[in-house]
Each structure stands twice: as structure tokens, then as C-alpha cells.
Amino acid sequence: MDTTILGRTGLKVSVAVLGAGGNSRLGLRRGGSKAEAIDLVRAALDRGVNFIDTAPAYGTEDVVGAGIEGRRDSVILATKARCTVQGSSYEGSEFVAPGDMRRSVEASLKALRTDHIDILQLHGVRPHQYEFCRGELLPELQRLRDEGKLRFLGVTEAFGVDPEHRMAQSAVADGVWDVLMLGCNFVNPSVARFVLPQATEKNLGVMAMYAVRGALARKETLNGLVAKLVAQGEVPADALDPEDPLGFLLENGVAGSLTEAAYRFCRHMPGISVVMTGTGSLAHLEENIAAINGTSLPAGVLDRLSAAFGKVTSATGDLE
Numbered sequence: 001m002d003t004t005i006l007g008r009t010g011l012k013v014s015v016a017v018l019g020a021g022g023n024s025r026l027g028l029r030r031g032g033s034k035a036e037a038i039d040l041v042r043a044a045l046d047r048g049v050n051f052i053d054t055a056p057a058y059g060t061e062d063v064v065g066a067g068i069e070g071r072r073d074s075v076i077l078a079t080k081a082r083c084t085v086q087g088s089s090y091e092g093s094e095f096v097a098p099g100d101m102r103r104s105v106e107a108s109l110k111a112l113r114t115d116h117i118d119i120l121q122l123h124g125v126r127p128h129q130y131e132f133c134r135g136e137l138l139p140e141l142q143r144l145r146d147e148g149k150l151r152f153l154g155v156t157e158a159f160g161v162d163p164e165h166r167m168a169q170s171a172v173a174d175g176v177w178d179v180l181m182l183g184c185n186f187v188n189p190s191v192a193r194f195v196l197p198q199a200t201e202k203n204l205g206v207m208a209m210y211a212v213r214g215a216l217a218r219k220e221t222l223n224g225l226v227a228k229l230v231a232q233g234e235v236p237a238d239a240l241d242p243e244d245p246l247g248f249l250l251e252n253g254v255a256g257s258l259t260e261a262a263y264r265f266c267r268h269m270p271g272i273s274v275v276m277t278g279t280g281s282l283a284h285l286e287e288n289i290a291a292i293n294g295t296s297l298p299a300g301v302l303d304r305l306s307a308a309f310g311k312v313t314s315a316t317g318d319l320e
């Protein structure tokens with residue numbers, strides 16, 4: 001397992017991060033048991049992953065807490081707190097009070113069976129919510145950090161509704177966060193233009209999510225997404241073969257699968273520190289760890305991807 005330093009946190013982390021949320025929630029979302037999810041956490045640690053991301057909203061903090069039992073000292077734990085009140089819309093402006101956020105952190109500590117969280121992130125912050133988060137919630141997070149309950153602070157963007165990274169552009173400019181979690185995949189690499197140069201300048205840790213999301217996990221849905229982007233004029237019609245638009249990723253031994261190519265694409269994007277992988281399957285976890293530890297895609301392939309998707313800002317990779 002390759003390791004890297006997570007920007008200004010100085011934390012030494014595996015380049016592959018186990019995501020306990022997303023479409024799979026360690027398998028819980030498709031009927032897997034908690035025991036199986038705990039085994040998956042242990043399997044990830046056994047394979048060199050030392051960085052795990054969860055959130056109260058995922059319902060997986062207790063599973064992660066059980067999975068790392070006895071190994072807490074060698075794990076970097078990231079979790080989150082909502083900025084809108086429980087039961088209200090993530091899109092809304094019904095914000096939590098700082099005291100609610102403190103209670104959320106205390107509950108996370110308990111579920112994770114630990115006395116400190118390495119990275120606490122505000123979860124899925126929408127552009128219109130950022131000012132409140134920065135002004136009203138950050139001071140409480142800083143107090144929790146001063147008390148030793150949190151080590152570093154971050155925000156995660158809501159890529160599904162903010163694929164142009166508007167919130168992240170404000171967050172990176174502020175310079176008050178240590179870590180950003182950003183949506184990135186080869187279908188929408190706009191993070192490379194809008195956020196990563198500035199994040200690199202400020203030495204922020206950047207966690208890439210959405211490298212493989214629902215629509216990128218299967219060739220048919222991916223081809224459907226590409227056809228839509230061509231029809232919208234976001235991808236030049238002559239940039240890809242309409243019969244097999246991404247076949248060049250699998251030709252001449254470039255990559256063994258589209259998911260492998262997708263993870264390698266994000267892993268080697270300048271400014272990305274680590275890549276998240278969300279799965280409920282041990283076989284997928286092993287494939288994805290290998291992919292994230294793989295080499296960069298060849299320059300010619302990156303050029304073709306850039307010619308096709310370099311201007312895309314609307315796609316996320318979510319299944320529609």
C-alpha cells in the first residue's frame with residue numbers, strides 16, 4: 001500500500017481510503033449484515049488501508065468502531081457532522097445550533113469507541129450553506145479541537161448538486177480548513193481547474209470521492225452518460241467512438257477494467273492526496289486497492305480523456 005502525507009495535517013495515510021458511506025455503506029445498504037461490514041473494515045486494515053471515512057448519516061460509525069477495536073492507534077478516522085437539523089432537508093437552511101453539532105461529535109466519539117476523531121468534516125455543505133458553516137459552526141469545531149476531541153477540520157462538498165465545486169471554491173479561498181473532500185472522476189474532472197491548484201498552494205489534504213460512482217461502475221450506464229454529454233454538447237461528438245466510447249481505456253493493456261482506469265485517473269491527478277473507495281464487496285475492495293496503487297494512465301490516454309471530458313461540469317457519475 002502506498003502512503004502519502006495528507007497536506008498540512010501531516011498525517012501519514014494510505015492512498016486508498018475505505019469509505020463507509022456512498023451507495024454501499026459497507027454492504028449494509030443492500031442487505032449485508034453488520035458482522036459482514038465489520039469483517040470488511042478489518043479486511044481493509046489487513047490490506048494496508050489505515051484511513052477510514054464515515055458519518056453519522058451513514059449509520060456505519062458503530063461498525064467502523066467495532067472493526068478498528070484494538071487497532072485504533074494505527075487508524076486515521078474521519079467522520080462528519082451535519083449543518084442542517086436531523087430530519088430536515090440536506091438542501092435546506094434549517095441549520096443546527098453549535099450545541100447540536102457538539103452533541104453530534106460526542107455521539108460519534110461514542111459510536112466510534114474513541115476519545116478523538118482525526119478529521120471532522122462538515123457534511124455535504126451546499127454553496128448557500130457555506131457562510132453559516134464558516135461563521136457559526138467553525139468556532140465550535142475549533143473549540144472541540146482545542147479540547148482535544150478533534151485533530152483536524154474539513155468540509156465535504158455536495159458534488160451531486162454542486163458539480164462545479166462552488167462551495168469548495170469558497171472553502172479553499174478561506175484557508176481555515178485542513179482537508180477537503182471533493183468529487184472527481186474522468187467524466188467530470190473540473191476539480192482540476194476550479195479547486196486543486198488553489199488547494200495545493202495552501203497545502204490542503206484532498207480526499208477524492210465519486211471516482212467510481214453508480215454510473216461509472218458499469219459499462220452500459222457509463223456509455224449512456226457519455227451519450228447524454230455528447231447530446232448536450234459538453235463532450236465533442238468527434239472525440240469518442242460512438243459505438244464504444246471508452247474502449248480505448250481497455251485496449252493495448254491500458255487497464256483491466258473501467259473501474260480500474262477510473263481509480264487510477266483520480267489517484268494520479270495532481271493535487272489529489274487520497275482516493276476513496278466505497279464497496280460492500282471484498283472482491284471489489286481488493287480490486288480497488290490494487291487500482292488505487294496502480295500507475296498513472298498513459299499520457300496519450302489522459303490526452304484523449306481531456307479532449308473528451310475536459311470541459312464537462314454538469315455530470316457527477318450518479319445514476320439518474
Ligand SMILES: NC(=O)c1ccc[n+]([C@@H]2O[C@H](COP(=O)([O-])OP(=O)(O)OC[C@H]3O[C@@H](n4cnc5c(N)ncnc54)[C@H](OP(=O)(O)O)[C@@H]3O)[C@@H](O)[C@H]2O)c1
Nearest residue numbers: 019020021022023024124156209210217276278279280284
Ligand atoms: N459529501 C460527502 O460527504 C460524500 C458523498 C459521497 C461519498 N462520500 C464518501 O466517499 C466514499 C466513496 O463514495 P463514492 O462516491 O466514491 O462511491 P460509492 O457511492 O461508494 O459508489 C461506488 C459504487 O461502485 C460499486 N463498486 C465499487 N467498486 C467496484 C468494482 N471494482 N466493480 C464494480 N463496482 C464497484 C459499489 O458497489 P459494490 O458495493 O457492489 O462494490 C458502489 O455501488 C463513501 O463511502 C463516503 O465515505 C462522501
